[in-house]
Amino acid sequence: MGLSNTARAQPEPDPDTAAPAARGRGRPRKRPEERDDGNRRQAVLRAAARLFRQQGFAATSTRDIAAAAGMQSGSPFYHFESKHALLGAVMLEGMERALAAQARAMQRAEDDGEPIDERAALRVLVRNHLEVLLGPESDFIPVMLYEWRSLSEAQRRDINALRRDYEAVWNPVLEALHAQGLLRGDVRLARLMIFGALNWAVQWFDPARRATLDALTDAALDLFLQERA
Amino acid sequence: MGLSNTARAQPEPDPDTAAPAARGRGRPRKRPEERDDGNRRQAVLRAAARLFRQQGFAATSTRDIAAAAGMQSGSPFYHFESKHALLGAVMLEGMERALAAQARAMQRAEDDGEPIDERAALRVLVRNHLEVLLGPESDFIPVMLYEWRSLSEAQRRDINALRRDYEAVWNPVLEALHAQGLLRGDVRLARLMIFGALNWAVQWFDPARRATLDALTDAALDLFLQERA
DNA sequence: CCTACCGATCGGTAGG
DNA sequence: CCTACCGATCGGTAGG
Numbered sequence: 001m002g003l004s005n006t007a008r009a010q011p012e013p014d015p016d017t018a019a020p021a022a023r024g025r026g027r028p029r030k031r032p033e034e035r036d037d038g039n040r041r042q043a044v045l046r047a048a049a050r051l052f053r054q055q056g057f058a059a060t061s062t063r064d065i066a067a068a069a070g071m072q073s074g075s076p077f078y079h080f081e082s083k084h085a086l087l088g089a090v091m092l093e094g095m096e097r098a099l100a101a102q103a104r105a106m107q108r109a110e111d112d113g114e115p116i117d118e119r120a121a122l123r124v125l126v127r128n129h130l131e132v133l134l135g136p137e138s139d140f141i142p143v144m145l146y147e148w149r150s151l152s153e154a155q156r157r158d159i160n161a162l163r164r165d166y167e168a169v170w171n172p173v174l175e176a177l178h179a180q181g182l183l184r185g186d187v188r189l190a191r192l193m194i195f196g197a198l199n200w201a202v203q204w205f206d207p208a209r210r211a212t213l214d215a216l217t218d219a220a221l222d223l224f225l226q227e228r229a
Numbered sequence: 230m231g232l233s234n235t236a237r238a239q240p241e242p243d244p245d246t247a248a249p250a251a252r253g254r255g256r257p258r259k260r261p262e263e264r265d266d267g268n269r270r271q272a273v274l275r276a277a278a279r280l281f282r283q284q285g286f287a288a289t290s291t292r293d294i295a296a297a298a299g300m301q302s303g304s305p306f307y308h309f310e311s312k313h314a315l316l317g318a319v320m321l322e323g324m325e326r327a328l329a330a331q332a333r334a335m336q337r338a339e340d341d342g343e344p345i346d347e348r349a350a351l352r353v354l355v356r357n358h359l360e361v362l363l364g365p366e367s368d369f370i371p372v373m374l375y376e377w378r379s380l381s382e383a384q385r386r387d388i389n390a391l392r393r394d395y396e397a398v399w400n401p402v403l404e405a406l407h408a409q410g411l412l413r414g415d416v417r418l419a420r421l422m423i424f425g426a427l428n429w430a431v432q433w434f435d436p437a438r439r440a441t442l443d444a445l446t447d448a449a450l451d452l453f454l455q456e457r458a
Numbered sequence: 459c460c461t462a463c464c465g466a467t468c469g470g471t472a473g474g
Numbered sequence: 475c476c477t478a479c480c481g482a483t484c485g486g487t488a489g490g
Contacts, residue, residue, distance in 0.1 A: 040475080056378065058287035061468060072476050077470060079475095146375070148432070149285065185451025186444070193452055196429025197422035203377070204421055215415070222414025223422055227455055269459080290484060301460050306486060308459095460490085467484075474477085 041079045043069040048076075049090045049139035057087055057143075057150045087147060088155045094140025095162035098132045102169060118176040119225065125170055127217045129198050134205050134213065142202045167191070182225050194224055270308045272298040277305075278319045278368035286316055286372075286379045316376060317384045323369025324391035327361045331398060347405040348454065354399055356446045358427050363434050363442065371431045396420070411454045423453055 047068035051060040062083050063073045080086040105128040110116060132141050144159065151159070174191055177183040183190055197220065205216070276297035280289040291312050292302045309315040334357040339345060361370050373388065380388070403420055406412040412419055426449065434445070 054378075056285065056287055058285055059379070062470085063468080074470075074477080074479095075475055083469065149283075150288070183452075184456065185448045189445065189448035190452050192429070192433055193426035193449060196432075197426040200421070200425025200428055203425075216418065219414045219418035220422060223412075223419050224452055227413065291486085292484080303461080303463095303486075304459055312485065462488090464487085465485100468482085469480105471480085472478090474475105 040069070040071070044071070044076050044079050044086070045089060045093060046139075048086050049094070049143055052087065052090060052143045052147060053139040057083075057147045062086075084150070084152065084155070087143075087150060088152075088159070090140055091144040091147075091151070091155075091159050092162070094144045095159055095166065098129075098141055099162060099166055101132055102128055102166060106169065118173050118180070119182065119221075121173045122177065122225070123217060123221055125173065126194075126198065126220050127213070129195075130201065130213050130216055133198065133202055134207065145199050145202065177225065184226060190224070194220075197223070269298070269300070273300070273305050273308050273315070274318060274322060275368075277315050278323070278372055281316065281319060281372045281376060282368040286312075286376045291315075313379070313381065313384070316372075316379060317381075317388070319369055320373040320376075320380070320384075320388050321391070323373045324388055324395065327358075327370055328391060328395055330361055331357055331395060335398065347402050347409070348411065348450075350402045351406065351454070352446060352450055354402065355423075355427065355449050356442070358424075359430065359442050359445055362427065362431055363436065374428050374431065406454065413455060419453070423449075426452070 044065060048060075048065045051064055051068060055064075062076050065086070066073050066076050069076070076086065080089060102125070105124050106121070109120065109124045114120075132138060148156070170191060171187075174183060174187050174194075178187050178190075201216065273294060277289075277294045280293055280297060284293075291305050294315070295302050295305050298305070305315065309318060331354070334353050335350070338349065338353045343349075361367060377385070399420060400416075403412060403416050403423075407416050407419075430445065
Protein backbone atom coordinates (compact mmCIF):
# COMPACT_ATOMS: atom_id res chain seq x y z
CA MET A 1 0.00 0.00 0.00
CA GLY A 2 3.10 2.11 0.36
CA LEU A 3 2.44 5.48 1.76
CA SER A 4 5.04 5.23 4.39
CA ASN A 5 7.19 8.15 3.40
CA THR A 6 5.45 11.38 3.89
CA ALA A 7 8.65 12.99 5.05
CA ARG A 8 6.63 15.28 7.25
CA ALA A 9 6.12 15.08 10.92
CA GLN A 10 2.62 16.16 10.14
CA PRO A 11 -0.24 14.42 11.84
CA GLU A 12 -0.44 11.89 9.09
CA PRO A 13 -2.35 8.69 9.49
CA ASP A 14 -0.23 5.85 10.63
CA PRO A 15 0.02 3.72 7.51
CA ASP A 16 0.22 0.39 9.18
CA THR A 17 -3.33 -0.26 10.06
CA ALA A 18 -4.39 -3.78 9.81
CA ALA A 19 -3.12 -7.24 10.16
CA PRO A 20 0.53 -6.98 9.18
CA ALA A 21 0.97 -3.91 11.35
CA ALA A 22 4.53 -4.87 11.87
CA ARG A 23 5.89 -1.36 11.87
CA GLY A 24 6.49 0.54 15.10
CA ARG A 25 4.18 3.20 16.18
CA GLY A 26 5.41 6.57 17.41
CA ARG A 27 6.64 5.51 20.77
CA PRO A 28 9.46 3.07 21.24
CA ARG A 29 8.70 -0.36 22.58
CA LYS A 30 10.64 -1.20 25.71
CA ARG A 31 11.34 -4.81 24.91
CA PRO A 32 10.45 -7.01 21.96
CA GLU A 33 8.54 -9.44 24.15
CA GLU A 34 6.34 -6.65 25.34
CA ARG A 35 5.23 -5.63 21.89
CA ASP A 36 1.63 -4.78 21.54
CA ASP A 37 0.01 -7.73 19.89
CA GLY A 38 -2.46 -5.44 18.25
CA ASN A 39 -5.38 -6.60 20.29
CA ARG A 40 -5.96 -3.31 21.98
CA ARG A 41 -5.15 -1.35 18.88
CA GLN A 42 -7.68 -3.40 16.97
CA ALA A 43 -10.21 -2.82 19.72
CA VAL A 44 -9.77 0.92 19.36
CA LEU A 45 -10.02 0.67 15.59
CA ARG A 46 -13.20 -1.35 15.69
CA ALA A 47 -14.83 0.84 18.29
CA ALA A 48 -13.95 3.90 16.25
CA ALA A 49 -15.38 2.38 13.08
CA ARG A 50 -18.65 1.56 14.78
CA LEU A 51 -19.05 4.94 16.44
CA PHE A 52 -17.92 6.94 13.42
CA ARG A 53 -20.51 5.11 11.39
CA GLN A 54 -23.31 5.55 13.87
CA GLN A 55 -22.69 9.13 14.91
CA GLY A 56 -20.26 10.55 12.42
CA PHE A 57 -16.63 11.53 12.94
CA ALA A 58 -17.14 15.00 14.35
CA ALA A 59 -19.89 13.91 16.70
CA THR A 60 -17.82 11.12 18.20
CA SER A 61 -15.40 12.00 20.96
CA THR A 62 -12.18 10.15 21.54
CA ARG A 63 -13.55 9.53 25.02
CA ASP A 64 -16.50 7.67 23.53
CA ILE A 65 -14.10 5.50 21.60
CA ALA A 66 -11.92 4.86 24.60
CA ALA A 67 -14.89 3.82 26.69
CA ALA A 68 -16.19 1.52 23.97
CA ALA A 69 -12.78 -0.12 23.83
CA GLY A 70 -12.63 -0.42 27.61
CA MET A 71 -9.91 2.13 28.12
CA GLN A 72 -9.35 5.43 29.86
CA SER A 73 -9.88 8.64 28.00
CA GLY A 74 -6.31 9.34 27.02
CA SER A 75 -5.37 5.84 25.97
CA PRO A 76 -6.39 5.88 22.32
CA PHE A 77 -3.59 8.36 21.80
CA TYR A 78 -1.10 5.71 22.72
CA HIS A 79 -2.17 3.80 19.63
CA PHE A 80 -2.95 6.66 17.27
CA GLU A 81 -1.37 10.05 16.96
CA SER A 82 -4.63 11.90 16.65
CA LYS A 83 -8.32 11.51 16.07
CA HIS A 84 -7.79 12.21 12.39
CA ALA A 85 -5.12 9.54 12.15
CA LEU A 86 -7.62 7.14 13.67
CA LEU A 87 -10.16 8.04 11.03
CA GLY A 88 -7.62 7.46 8.30
CA ALA A 89 -6.73 4.09 9.78
CA VAL A 90 -10.38 3.05 9.83
CA MET A 91 -10.75 3.92 6.17
CA LEU A 92 -7.53 2.23 5.17
CA GLU A 93 -8.57 -0.90 6.99
CA GLY A 94 -11.91 -0.73 5.23
CA MET A 95 -10.37 -0.45 1.78
CA GLU A 96 -7.98 -3.30 2.47
CA ARG A 97 -10.78 -5.55 3.59
CA ALA A 98 -12.88 -4.60 0.60
CA LEU A 99 -10.07 -5.26 -1.83
CA ALA A 100 -9.28 -8.60 -0.23
CA ALA A 101 -12.92 -9.65 -0.25
CA GLN A 102 -13.28 -8.62 -3.86
CA ALA A 103 -10.22 -10.59 -4.93
CA ARG A 104 -11.46 -13.61 -3.03
CA ALA A 105 -14.91 -13.41 -4.58
CA MET A 106 -13.56 -13.14 -8.10
CA GLN A 107 -11.13 -15.97 -7.53
CA ARG A 108 -13.89 -18.16 -6.17
CA ALA A 109 -16.03 -17.45 -9.21
CA GLU A 110 -13.23 -18.42 -11.53
CA ASP A 111 -12.49 -21.56 -9.60
CA ASP A 112 -16.09 -22.58 -9.95
CA GLY A 113 -15.17 -23.12 -13.55
CA GLU A 114 -16.94 -22.00 -16.71
CA PRO A 115 -15.40 -19.39 -18.91
CA ILE A 116 -16.07 -16.14 -17.16
CA ASP A 117 -19.28 -14.54 -18.32
CA GLU A 118 -19.33 -10.78 -17.80
CA ARG A 119 -22.87 -10.79 -16.59
CA ALA A 120 -21.90 -13.28 -13.91
CA ALA A 121 -18.81 -11.26 -13.11
CA LEU A 122 -20.89 -8.16 -12.48
CA ARG A 123 -23.14 -10.20 -10.26
CA VAL A 124 -20.18 -11.31 -8.21
CA LEU A 125 -18.88 -7.78 -7.90
CA VAL A 126 -22.25 -6.35 -6.91
CA ARG A 127 -22.94 -9.09 -4.44
CA ASN A 128 -19.55 -8.70 -2.84
CA HIS A 129 -19.89 -4.95 -2.70
CA LEU A 130 -23.19 -5.27 -0.88
CA GLU A 131 -21.66 -7.73 1.53
CA VAL A 132 -18.79 -5.38 2.30
CA LEU A 133 -21.25 -2.53 2.70
CA LEU A 134 -24.05 -4.18 4.63
CA GLY A 135 -22.81 -7.48 5.94
CA PRO A 136 -21.62 -8.19 9.46
CA GLU A 137 -18.48 -6.32 10.51
CA SER A 138 -19.30 -3.72 7.93
CA ASP A 139 -18.58 -0.44 9.64
CA PHE A 140 -15.34 0.46 7.94
CA ILE A 141 -16.42 1.06 4.36
CA PRO A 142 -19.49 3.11 5.23
CA VAL A 143 -17.25 5.35 7.29
CA MET A 144 -15.00 5.75 4.29
CA LEU A 145 -17.93 6.62 2.06
CA TYR A 146 -19.61 9.09 4.32
CA GLU A 147 -16.76 10.81 6.14
CA TRP A 148 -14.64 11.60 3.13
CA ARG A 149 -14.76 15.34 3.74
CA SER A 150 -13.18 14.93 7.16
CA LEU A 151 -9.94 13.69 5.63
CA SER A 152 -6.88 15.75 4.93
CA GLU A 153 -5.63 16.04 1.38
CA ALA A 154 -2.74 13.68 2.04
CA GLN A 155 -5.05 11.09 3.53
CA ARG A 156 -7.37 11.28 0.54
CA ARG A 157 -4.49 10.66 -1.80
CA ASP A 158 -3.48 7.49 -0.01
CA ILE A 159 -6.95 6.06 0.16
CA ASN A 160 -7.81 7.09 -3.37
CA ALA A 161 -5.06 4.84 -4.61
CA LEU A 162 -6.81 1.85 -3.09
CA ARG A 163 -10.13 3.05 -4.39
CA ARG A 164 -8.74 3.09 -7.88
CA ASP A 165 -7.53 -0.47 -7.46
CA TYR A 166 -10.99 -1.46 -6.36
CA GLU A 167 -12.64 0.20 -9.33
CA ALA A 168 -10.07 -1.16 -11.74
CA VAL A 169 -11.64 -4.57 -11.34
CA TRP A 170 -15.02 -3.25 -12.37
CA ASN A 171 -14.00 -1.31 -15.43
CA PRO A 172 -13.20 -4.14 -17.86
CA VAL A 173 -16.39 -5.91 -16.84
CA LEU A 174 -18.46 -2.83 -17.48
CA GLU A 175 -16.68 -2.12 -20.75
CA ALA A 176 -17.36 -5.61 -21.98
CA LEU A 177 -21.01 -5.39 -21.02
CA HIS A 178 -21.22 -2.11 -22.85
CA ALA A 179 -19.62 -3.59 -25.93
CA GLN A 180 -22.21 -6.36 -25.84
CA GLY A 181 -25.03 -3.86 -25.64
CA LEU A 182 -26.02 -5.02 -22.18
CA LEU A 183 -25.02 -1.78 -20.51
CA ARG A 184 -26.06 1.44 -22.17
CA GLY A 185 -24.75 4.99 -21.96
CA ASP A 186 -21.46 6.47 -20.88
CA VAL A 187 -19.53 3.79 -19.03
CA ARG A 188 -17.84 6.09 -16.56
CA LEU A 189 -21.11 7.71 -15.58
CA ALA A 190 -22.73 4.30 -15.43
CA ARG A 191 -20.07 3.12 -13.02
CA LEU A 192 -20.54 6.14 -10.81
CA MET A 193 -24.28 5.66 -10.77
CA ILE A 194 -24.03 1.97 -10.06
CA PHE A 195 -21.79 2.65 -7.10
CA GLY A 196 -24.20 5.31 -5.96
CA ALA A 197 -27.16 2.98 -6.18
CA LEU A 198 -25.35 0.41 -4.07
CA ASN A 199 -23.67 2.75 -1.62
CA TRP A 200 -26.95 4.46 -0.90
CA ALA A 201 -28.28 1.22 0.51
CA VAL A 202 -26.31 2.06 3.64
CA GLN A 203 -28.98 4.67 4.30
CA TRP A 204 -32.03 2.45 4.05
CA PHE A 205 -31.10 -1.20 4.27
CA ASP A 206 -32.37 -2.90 7.38
CA PRO A 207 -29.84 -5.44 8.60
CA ALA A 208 -32.50 -7.17 10.64
CA ARG A 209 -33.71 -8.98 7.55
CA ARG A 210 -30.45 -9.41 5.81
CA ALA A 211 -31.59 -12.47 3.98
CA THR A 212 -32.31 -10.05 1.16
CA LEU A 213 -28.78 -9.24 0.04
CA ASP A 214 -29.46 -11.62 -2.82
CA ALA A 215 -32.70 -9.85 -3.61
CA LEU A 216 -30.79 -6.60 -3.70
CA THR A 217 -28.30 -8.08 -6.10
CA ASP A 218 -31.06 -9.26 -8.39
CA ALA A 219 -32.73 -5.88 -8.32
CA ALA A 220 -29.48 -4.16 -9.18
CA LEU A 221 -28.73 -6.36 -12.16
CA ASP A 222 -32.31 -6.11 -13.41
CA LEU A 223 -32.10 -2.37 -13.19
CA PHE A 224 -28.70 -1.82 -14.77
CA LEU A 225 -28.55 -4.37 -17.54
CA GLN A 226 -30.47 -4.67 -20.76
CA GLU A 227 -32.46 -7.85 -21.00
CA ARG A 228 -30.98 -8.87 -24.32
CA ALA A 229 -28.34 -7.45 -26.55
CA MET B 230 -24.21 50.01 16.66
CA GLY B 231 -27.84 50.63 17.27
CA LEU B 232 -29.43 47.99 19.32
CA SER B 233 -32.66 48.67 17.57
CA ASN B 234 -32.07 49.24 13.92
CA THR B 235 -33.91 46.02 13.54
CA ALA B 236 -37.20 47.69 14.15
CA ARG B 237 -37.71 48.65 10.57
CA ALA B 238 -41.27 48.46 9.56
CA GLN B 239 -40.70 46.51 6.41
CA PRO B 240 -43.97 44.78 5.75
CA GLU B 241 -43.58 41.77 3.54
CA PRO B 242 -45.65 38.68 2.97
CA ASP B 243 -44.90 36.28 5.74
CA PRO B 244 -41.26 35.49 5.33
CA ASP B 245 -41.42 32.43 7.46
CA THR B 246 -40.28 30.08 4.80
CA ALA B 247 -41.15 26.92 6.58
CA ALA B 248 -44.81 27.22 5.89
CA PRO B 249 -46.53 25.66 8.87
CA ALA B 250 -43.60 26.52 11.05
CA ALA B 251 -44.97 30.02 11.33
CA ARG B 252 -45.11 29.48 15.01
CA GLY B 253 -43.66 32.18 17.20
CA ARG B 254 -40.10 31.85 18.12
CA GLY B 255 -39.11 31.96 21.75
CA ARG B 256 -39.28 35.64 22.36
CA PRO B 257 -42.37 37.76 21.95
CA ARG B 258 -42.49 40.42 19.28
CA LYS B 259 -42.84 43.90 20.72
CA ARG B 260 -45.14 45.32 18.10
CA PRO B 261 -46.58 43.88 14.92
CA GLU B 262 -44.90 46.54 12.80
CA GLU B 263 -41.56 45.61 14.21
CA ARG B 264 -41.70 42.06 13.05
CA ASP B 265 -38.53 40.69 11.65
CA ASP B 266 -38.83 40.76 7.91
CA GLY B 267 -36.99 37.51 7.63
CA ASN B 268 -33.95 38.88 5.92
CA ARG B 269 -31.64 38.09 8.76
CA ARG B 270 -33.35 34.81 9.48
CA GLN B 271 -32.91 33.82 5.87
CA ALA B 272 -29.28 34.84 6.03
CA VAL B 273 -28.74 32.54 8.98
CA LEU B 274 -30.58 29.73 7.26
CA ARG B 275 -28.57 30.03 4.06
CA ALA B 276 -25.27 30.28 5.88
CA ALA B 277 -26.15 27.23 7.91
CA ALA B 278 -27.11 25.26 4.82
CA ARG B 279 -23.84 26.09 3.12
CA LEU B 280 -21.68 25.28 6.12
CA PHE B 281 -23.58 22.16 7.10
CA ARG B 282 -23.10 20.91 3.58
CA GLN B 283 -19.42 21.73 3.41
CA GLN B 284 -18.35 20.65 6.86
CA GLY B 285 -21.19 18.65 8.27
CA PHE B 286 -23.54 19.52 11.11
CA ALA B 287 -21.39 18.47 14.04
CA ALA B 288 -18.26 20.09 12.64
CA THR B 289 -19.94 23.44 12.16
CA SER B 290 -20.19 25.77 15.13
CA THR B 291 -22.98 28.22 15.61
CA ARG B 292 -20.24 30.83 15.73
CA ASP B 293 -19.20 29.88 12.19
CA ILE B 294 -22.76 30.36 11.07
CA ALA B 295 -23.13 33.67 12.84
CA ALA B 296 -19.96 34.99 11.27
CA ALA B 297 -21.02 33.84 7.81
CA ALA B 298 -24.29 35.67 8.29
CA GLY B 299 -22.52 38.78 9.56
CA MET B 300 -23.68 38.52 13.12
CA GLN B 301 -22.27 38.09 16.59
CA SER B 302 -21.88 34.68 18.07
CA GLY B 303 -25.05 34.59 20.11
CA SER B 304 -27.37 36.06 17.53
CA PRO B 305 -28.45 32.94 15.65
CA PHE B 306 -30.25 31.94 18.82
CA TYR B 307 -32.52 34.91 18.44
CA HIS B 308 -33.85 33.31 15.25
CA PHE B 309 -33.64 29.63 16.14
CA GLU B 310 -34.09 27.92 19.45
CA SER B 311 -31.12 25.66 19.06
CA LYS B 312 -28.57 24.37 16.61
CA HIS B 313 -30.73 21.31 16.04
CA ALA B 314 -33.76 23.44 15.30
CA LEU B 315 -31.66 25.25 12.73
CA LEU B 316 -30.74 21.97 11.10
CA GLY B 317 -34.38 20.97 10.96
CA ALA B 318 -35.29 24.30 9.38
CA VAL B 319 -32.63 23.84 6.71
CA MET B 320 -34.00 20.44 5.81
CA LEU B 321 -37.58 21.59 5.82
CA GLU B 322 -36.70 24.47 3.54
CA GLY B 323 -34.90 22.05 1.28
CA MET B 324 -37.84 19.69 1.00
CA GLU B 325 -40.24 22.51 0.30
CA ARG B 326 -38.05 23.85 -2.45
CA ALA B 327 -37.64 20.40 -3.93
CA LEU B 328 -41.36 19.75 -3.89
CA ALA B 329 -42.13 23.11 -5.45
CA ALA B 330 -39.51 22.63 -8.15
CA GLN B 331 -40.82 19.17 -8.90
CA ALA B 332 -44.39 20.38 -9.22
CA ARG B 333 -43.26 23.21 -11.47
CA ALA B 334 -41.25 20.90 -13.69
CA MET B 335 -44.10 18.44 -14.11
CA GLN B 336 -46.56 21.23 -14.80
CA ARG B 337 -44.26 22.72 -17.39
CA ALA B 338 -43.93 19.37 -19.11
CA GLU B 339 -47.68 18.96 -19.26
CA ASP B 340 -48.15 22.47 -20.58
CA ASP B 341 -45.73 21.75 -23.36
CA GLY B 342 -48.46 19.54 -24.68
CA GLU B 343 -48.35 15.99 -25.93
CA PRO B 344 -49.98 13.26 -23.98
CA ILE B 345 -47.63 12.55 -21.15
CA ASP B 346 -45.23 9.78 -22.00
CA GLU B 347 -43.84 7.98 -18.95
CA ARG B 348 -40.37 7.87 -20.34
CA ALA B 349 -40.48 11.64 -20.74
CA ALA B 350 -41.95 11.99 -17.27
CA LEU B 351 -39.06 10.10 -15.74
CA ARG B 352 -36.67 12.30 -17.64
CA VAL B 353 -38.31 15.37 -16.18
CA LEU B 354 -38.17 13.97 -12.67
CA VAL B 355 -34.55 12.92 -12.96
CA ARG B 356 -33.48 16.18 -14.49
CA ASN B 357 -35.27 18.17 -11.82
CA HIS B 358 -33.83 16.02 -9.07
CA LEU B 359 -30.32 16.65 -10.35
CA GLU B 360 -31.01 20.35 -10.53
CA VAL B 361 -32.24 20.42 -6.95
CA LEU B 362 -29.24 18.38 -5.90
CA LEU B 363 -26.46 20.00 -7.88
CA GLY B 364 -27.72 23.25 -9.30
CA PRO B 365 -27.04 26.70 -7.89
CA GLU B 366 -28.48 27.34 -4.44
CA SER B 367 -28.42 23.63 -3.84
CA ASP B 368 -27.15 23.30 -0.31
CA PHE B 369 -30.39 22.42 1.43
CA ILE B 370 -31.20 19.02 -0.02
CA PRO B 371 -27.69 17.61 0.29
CA VAL B 372 -27.78 18.56 3.95
CA MET B 373 -31.02 16.68 4.29
CA LEU B 374 -29.59 13.63 2.59
CA TYR B 375 -26.35 13.44 4.48
CA GLU B 376 -27.20 14.70 7.96
CA TRP B 377 -30.25 12.57 8.56
CA ARG B 378 -28.76 10.86 11.59
CA SER B 379 -28.35 14.19 13.37
CA LEU B 380 -32.10 14.70 13.52
CA SER B 381 -34.34 13.89 16.43
CA GLU B 382 -37.15 11.39 15.98
CA ALA B 383 -39.78 14.11 15.92
CA GLN B 384 -37.91 16.04 13.27
CA ARG B 385 -37.57 12.95 11.12
CA ARG B 386 -41.27 12.39 11.25
CA ASP B 387 -42.04 15.86 9.96
CA ILE B 388 -39.57 15.75 7.14
CA ASN B 389 -40.43 12.19 6.20
CA ALA B 390 -43.94 13.33 5.42
CA LEU B 391 -42.59 15.69 2.77
CA ARG B 392 -40.27 13.02 1.50
CA ARG B 393 -43.18 10.73 0.95
CA ASP B 394 -44.94 13.43 -1.02
CA TYR B 395 -41.88 13.82 -3.16
CA GLU B 396 -41.63 10.10 -3.85
CA ALA B 397 -45.34 9.80 -4.46
CA VAL B 398 -44.86 11.61 -7.75
CA TRP B 399 -42.29 9.08 -8.89
CA ASN B 400 -44.17 5.91 -8.01
CA PRO B 401 -46.88 5.91 -10.68
CA VAL B 402 -44.31 6.77 -13.31
CA LEU B 403 -42.08 3.90 -12.29
CA GLU B 404 -45.02 1.53 -12.03
CA ALA B 405 -46.12 2.40 -15.54
CA LEU B 406 -42.62 1.94 -16.90
CA HIS B 407 -42.46 -1.41 -15.19
CA ALA B 408 -45.79 -2.44 -16.65
CA GLN B 409 -44.46 -1.54 -20.09
CA GLY B 410 -41.36 -3.63 -19.56
CA LEU B 411 -39.09 -0.62 -19.68
CA LEU B 412 -38.09 -0.92 -16.03
CA ARG B 413 -37.20 -4.34 -14.74
CA GLY B 414 -37.11 -5.83 -11.28
CA ASP B 415 -38.75 -4.92 -8.00
CA VAL B 416 -40.12 -1.40 -8.35
CA ARG B 417 -39.52 -0.36 -4.78
CA LEU B 418 -35.92 -1.46 -4.87
CA ALA B 419 -35.53 0.14 -8.28
CA ARG B 420 -36.75 3.45 -6.88
CA LEU B 421 -34.35 3.26 -3.98
CA MET B 422 -31.46 2.48 -6.27
CA ILE B 423 -32.36 5.21 -8.72
CA PHE B 424 -32.43 7.73 -5.90
CA GLY B 425 -29.12 6.39 -4.69
CA ALA B 426 -27.53 6.69 -8.10
CA LEU B 427 -28.65 10.32 -8.33
CA ASN B 428 -28.03 11.33 -4.73
CA TRP B 429 -24.53 9.94 -4.86
CA ALA B 430 -23.66 12.50 -7.51
CA VAL B 431 -23.37 15.00 -4.67
CA GLN B 432 -20.13 13.23 -3.81
CA TRP B 433 -18.44 13.43 -7.18
CA PHE B 434 -20.14 15.96 -9.42
CA ASP B 435 -17.97 18.94 -10.19
CA PRO B 436 -20.10 22.07 -10.36
CA ALA B 437 -17.40 23.86 -12.31
CA ARG B 438 -18.55 22.18 -15.47
CA ARG B 439 -22.20 22.02 -14.75
CA ALA B 440 -23.12 22.05 -18.39
CA THR B 441 -23.34 18.33 -17.99
CA LEU B 442 -26.51 18.01 -15.95
CA ASP B 443 -28.14 17.00 -19.21
CA ALA B 444 -25.46 14.43 -19.84
CA LEU B 445 -26.09 13.04 -16.39
CA THR B 446 -29.77 12.78 -17.13
CA ASP B 447 -29.08 10.91 -20.35
CA ALA B 448 -26.73 8.53 -18.60
CA ALA B 449 -29.30 7.83 -15.91
CA LEU B 450 -32.08 7.02 -18.36
CA ASP B 451 -29.79 4.90 -20.47
CA LEU B 452 -28.76 2.96 -17.41
CA PHE B 453 -32.15 2.43 -15.82
CA LEU B 454 -34.46 1.81 -18.76
CA GLN B 455 -34.67 -1.03 -21.22
CA GLU B 456 -34.11 0.08 -24.76
CA ARG B 457 -37.34 -1.41 -26.04
CA ALA B 458 -40.20 -3.17 -24.42
C1' DC C 459 -29.76 41.77 17.61
C1' DC C 460 -25.09 42.69 20.71
C1' DT C 461 -22.25 42.17 25.08
C1' DA C 462 -20.56 39.42 28.31
C1' DC C 463 -20.51 35.36 30.20
C1' DC C 464 -21.07 30.25 32.00
C1' DG C 465 -20.66 25.28 32.49
C1' DA C 466 -19.52 21.43 29.83
C1' DT C 467 -16.82 19.06 26.79
C1' DC C 468 -13.16 18.26 23.70
C1' DG C 469 -8.46 16.78 21.66
C1' DG C 470 -4.36 16.10 23.34
C1' DT C 471 -0.16 15.66 26.61
C1' DA C 472 3.34 14.93 30.63
C1' DG C 473 4.84 11.67 33.41
C1' DG C 474 4.81 7.50 35.18
C1' DC D 475 -1.76 1.90 29.14
C1' DC D 476 -3.59 5.13 33.47
C1' DT D 477 -3.71 9.61 36.19
C1' DA D 478 -4.18 14.14 36.14
C1' DC D 479 -4.44 17.95 33.76
C1' DC D 480 -4.52 22.07 30.22
C1' DG D 481 -6.07 25.44 26.81
C1' DA D 482 -9.50 25.94 23.48
C1' DT D 483 -13.94 25.77 21.95
C1' DC D 484 -18.71 24.90 22.11
C1' DG D 485 -23.99 25.59 22.65
C1' DG D 486 -26.59 28.47 24.91
C1' DT D 487 -28.37 32.47 27.98
C1' DA D 488 -29.27 36.98 30.80
C1' DG D 489 -29.92 41.41 30.13
C1' DG D 490 -30.19 45.19 27.58
